Amino acid sequence: MEERNILLKIAYDGTNFCGWQRQPENRTVCGTLEEALSYVCGQEIRLDGTSRTDAGVHAYGQQASFKLRSGIPTERLAKAVNDSLAKSRLERVGEIEIVWAKEMPGDFHARFSSRGKRYVYKISNAPQVDIFRRNYCYQITRPLDLDAMKKAASLIVGEHDFACFQAAGSTPRETTVRTIYDLEISRTGDDIDISISGNGFLYNMVRIIVGTLVEVGLGRRAPQSVAETIESKDRSKAGHTAPPQGLYLKEVFY
Amino acid sequence: MEERNILLKIAYDGTNFCGWQRQPENRTVCGTLEEALSYVCGQEIRLDGTSRTDAGVHAYGQQASFKLRSGIPTERLAKAVNDSLAKSRLERVGEIEIVWAKEMPGDFHARFSSRGKRYVYKISNAPQVDIFRRNYCYQITRPLDLDAMKKAASLIVGEHDFACFQAAGSTPRETTVRTIYDLEISRTGDDIDISISGNGFLYNMVRIIVGTLVEVGLGRRAPQSVAETIESKDRSKAGHTAPPQGLYLKEVFY
Numbered sequence: 001m002e003e004r005n006i007l008l009k010i011a012y013d014g015t016n017f018c019g020w021q022r023q024p025e026n027r028t029v030c031g032t033l034e035e036a037l038s039y040v041c042g043q044e045i046r047l048d049g050t051s052r053t054d055a056g057v058h059a060y061g062q063q064a065s066f067k068l069r070s071g072i073p074t075e076r077l078a079k080a081v082n083d084s085l086a087k088s089r090l091e092r093v094g095e096i097e098i099v100w101a102k103e104m105p106g107d108f109h110a111r112f113s114s115r116g117k118r119y120v121y122k123i124s125n126a127p128q129v130d131i132f133r134r135n136y137c138y139q140i141t142r143p144l145d146l147d148a149m150k151k152a153a154s155l156i157v158g159e160h161d162f163a164c165f166q167a168a169g170s171t172p173r174e175t176t177v178r179t180i181y182d183l184e185i186s187r188t189g190d191d192i193d194i195s196i197s198g199n200g201f202l203y204n205m206v207r208i209i210v211g212t213l214v215e216v217g218l219g220r221r222a223p224q225s226v227a228e229t230i231e232s233k234d235r236s237k238a239g240h241t242a243p244p245q246g247l248y249l250k251e252v253f254y
Numbered sequence: 255m256e257e258r259n260i261l262l263k264i265a266y267d268g269t270n271f272c273g274w275q276r277q278p279e280n281r282t283v284c285g286t287l288e289e290a291l292s293y294v295c296g297q298e299i300r301l302d303g304t305s306r307t308d309a310g311v312h313a314y315g316q317q318a319s320f321k322l323r324s325g326i327p328t329e330r331l332a333k334a335v336n337d338s339l340a341k342s343r344l345e346r347v348g349e350i351e352i353v354w355a356k357e358m359p360g361d362f363h364a365r366f367s368s369r370g371k372r373y374v375y376k377i378s379n380a381p382q383v384d385i386f387r388r389n390y391c392y393q394i395t396r397p398l399d400l401d402a403m404k405k406a407a408s409l410i411v412g413e414h415d416f417a418c419f420q421a422a423g424s425t426p427r428e429t430t431v432r433t434i435y436d437l438e439i440s441r442t443g444d445d446i447d448i449s450i451s452g453n454g455f456l457y458n459m460v461r462i463i464v465g466t467l468v469e470v471g472l473g474r475r476a477p478q479s480v481a482e483t484i485e486s487k488d489r490s491k492a493g494h495t496a497p498p499q500g501l502y503l504k505e506v507f508y
Contacts, residue, residue, distance in 0.1 A: 013385050058386070093388035131267050132312070134347035136386055 003067050005106050006074060008047075009099040010062040015135040015245070016095065020053045020062070029053070030064070032085070033096060040080045041070040050110045050252045051117060054204075056135070056244035060120075061099070061251040065110035077101040110252075116181065118197040118250040121210045121242065126190035137191070138210070138246035144217035146187055151223035152216040153183040153194075155230070156209060163233035165212075167204035167241070176202055176233075185213070195250070204241055212239030257321050259360050260328060262301075263353040264316040269389040269499070270349065274307045274316070283307070284318070286339070287350055294334045295324040304364045304506045305371060308458075310389070310498035314374075315353070315505040319364035331355040370435065370507040372451035375464045376500045380444035391445075392464070392500035398471030400441055405477035406470040407437040407448075410463060410484070417487035419463055420456035421495065430456055430487075439467070449504070458495055466493030 010033070018026035022034065030047055037045040049064040072080070078098040086094035122137040124130065129139050163176040180198040187193075194210055212229065215221045221239070229237045264287065272280035276288065284301055291299040303318040326334070332352040340348035376391040378384065383393050417430040434452040441447075448464055466483065469475045475493070483491045 011385055013388070093383050093385055093393060095385060095388075097383075097385050129347050129351075131265055131347055131349060131351050132390055134267070134349075139347060 003069055003106075004074070005065060005104045005108055006068050006077065006101055007063060007065045007104045007108065007110060008078075008101050010064060010096065011060050011099055012058060012062065012096040013135075014053060014056050014058045017055065019055045019057070020049050020051065029059075029062075029096060033064070033081070033098075036081045036084045036096075037066070037077075040077070040084055041068060041072055043068075043070050048110050050114050051249050053247075053249055054244050057247045057249070058136070058245075059249040062249050063110045063114075063252045065104065065108060074101050074103050113254055114252050116197060116199045116253040117201065118195065118253075119201070119206045120248045120250045121194040121196070121206060122246045122248065123192040123194070123210075123214070124190055125187075125192055135245045138214075138242050140214060140218075142218060144192065144214065145219065146185060146192070146217065148219070148223045149213045149217040150185050152213055152221075152226045153185055155224070155226045156180055157183050160230050161233055162202055162205060162230065164229050164235055164238045165205045165208045166202035166235060167208070168235045170203040173202065178202065178205075183209075197253075206247060207242045207244065208235075208238050208240075210242035210246070214242065215239040257323055257360075258328070259319060259358045259362055260322050260331065260355055261317060261319045261358045261362065261364060262332075262355050264318060264350065265314050265353055266312060266316065266350040267389075268307060268310050268312045271309065273309045273311070274303050274305065283313075283316075283350060287318070287335070287352075290335045290338045290350075291320070291331075294331070294338055295322060295326055297322075297324050302364050304368050305503050307501075307503055308498050311501045311503070312390070312499075313503040316503050317364045317368075317506045319358065319362060328355050328357050364506075367508055368506050370451060370453045371455065372449065372504040372507075373455070373460045374502045374504045375448040375450070375460060375496065376502065377446040377448070377464075377468070378444055379441075379446050389499045392468075392496050394468060394472075396472060398446065398468065399473065400439060400446070400471065402473070402477045403467045403471040404439050406467055406475075406480045407439055409478070409480045410434055411437050414484050415487055416456055416459060416484065418483050418489055418492045419459045419466075420489060421458035421462070422489045424457040427456065432456065432459075437463075451507075460501060461496045461498065462489075462492050462494075464496035464500070468496065469493040 012029050017029045020029045022030045045066050047064040047066050078101050081098050124137045124139045125144050157180050159179040161177050178200050183196045185194050266283050271283045274283045276284045299320050301318040301320050332355050335352050378391045378393045379398050411434050413433040415431050432454050437450045439448050
């Protein structure tokens with residue numbers, strides 16, 4: 001049987017996973033999904049995901065591709081896997097959902113073919129903490145100055161060397177230059193969404209950008225200081241790393 | 255030192271607990287809270303809760319009382335316990351929160367002194383399931399007829415023998431007559447809240463009432479049939495038991 005190259009769009013609640021990437025000892029999104037796919041397809045499946053999201057990080061639109069020899073029709077894959085993932089938990093929706101599956105040309109690869117990604121970071125700026133949202137947003141009870149945050153955000157958009165926004169001790173990369181296409185901050189009631197797209201992201205880059213913007217919003221940094229922070233290429237000059245539970249991989253561009 | 259009688263108001267996310275009531279082998283809200291209280295107060299604490307909520311059921315306003323000999327000021331209890339419950343999870347809000355603590359007369363008892371309770375049951379009636387809400391509401395993707403549900407709800411209000419809404423196999427009670435003070439159904443966007451208060455509730459009563467109302471809302475039962483269901487005193491004539499994750503203990507009346 002001819003080998004098909006299948007691309008999946010995947011949503012998941014990252015709360016109870018040790019991140020995306022397969023690990024021998026820990027429960028991960030990729031590992032859980034590979035197990036369900038292998039069961040449904042009757043062959044061992046290895047997934048290539050676009051983004052290795054960290055523990056606690058969520059996704060609306062992760063993408064992952066794999067090679068399939070079995071005869072199951074592509075359009076039946078999503079439902080079969082979703083059912084197999086949900087059925088162990090009575091009356092519950094699964095933590096992982098395949099949104100769709102489609103067949104791609106043989107040379108397509110979810111990660112290497114990607115031209116960029118969009119993340120959304122969710123903040124609750126309500127004056128009271130809500131225990132029911134603790135795994136789904138960053139709760140900041142002191143009021144945030146959105147105008148200041150937007151000013152700072154505008155300095156991040158464009159092509160820059162973002163070494164200052166890379167976690168200390170990251171594996172060295174060929175270059176720390178990346179292009180941020182847009183960085184938009186919007187408020188609905190007490191909820192603040194920070195939407196950021198770019199051609200690539202360094203390790204913890206979105207969470208460090210958010211931590212820096214939050215410090216601007218709290219008045220601890222001047223908006224214009226972000227330009228110097230970027231120029232410094234020094235992680236210690238940037239803000240704290242915002243917690244993982246506010247971060248959502250929204251979409252992947254091809 | 256004189257013994258004080260302390261009453262707590264408690265909110266919790268029931269997702270990862272085997273219900274309220276202390277169990278030797280399982281993680282429960284009461285057991286977790288007793289451990290934190292015992293640590294903070296330096297004496298073994300035994301809590302009497304108002305409602306023995308089931309696994310997966312949440313609370314905004316559970317109440318529980320206990321006898322305290324240690325000298326810790328009542329007004330410092332809530333923060334001390336909340337801090338001790340949250341500190342094990344970096345950057346996370348705890349799953350349990352003491353909203354307030356106050357001193358009561360010696361003969362007050364959280365359960366026996368209670369005159370009634372209010373529960374809220376949350377339904378999402380959005381056309382798509384949201385994996386991020388799977389532990390916090392009942393997701394029904396087919397449209398619900400709210401007018402029909404309200405008609406049915408009006409027949410439940412008042413004093414009735416509610417044997418039909420009691421889980422089969424429940425421990426026999428002296429009487430299955432209860433008074434429902436009000437039962438209100440409201441919609442905000444795709445979210446439906448069913449708010450119900452009464453002087454007492456049989457085992458699974460709110461969830462069976464909600465399951466029955468949902469079947470009315472889906473057109474599977476006529477609204478007026480609920481009167482006959484109550485008259486029948488027969489559990490098998492009522493609807494399904496709605497899942498626990500939509501149920502919230504809202505408040506306790508004294």
